[in-house]
Amino acid sequence: SAGVAIVVAVAFQIVALTLDADDNVIERRVVPRPYPTREEAVTAIECIVSTFGVAGYEPEGDFWWATTGNGETRVRFIIEGV
Numbered sequence: 001s002a003g004v005a006i007v008v009a010v011a012f013q014i015v016a017l018t019l020d021a022d023d024n025v026i027e028r029r030v031v032p033r034p035y036p037t038r039e040e041a042v043t044a045i046e047c048i049v050s051t052f053g054v055a056g057y058e059p060e061g062d063f064w065w066a067t068t069g070n071g072e073t074r075v076r077f078i079i080e081g082v
Contacts, residue, residue: 012038012079012081013030013034013081013082014048015030015031016075017076019076020074031044042079045064045079053067053068064077
């Protein structure tokens, strides 16, 4: 073969991005546990965002978002293959 490596994601990780008022990422934090399937990562995110005051899913960007009750902390959750 021509040395083309096909990389298969064997696990998925959740990344929490803390945003400022202008949607700039001010902190990137990986949730320390890898999930074997995307579905398990989705379930974990839904559990996490349920602890926030306001939360939802943005299908166009394929991410979840959450804000604290006072709206000061805004977090975006994404799933990455690892």
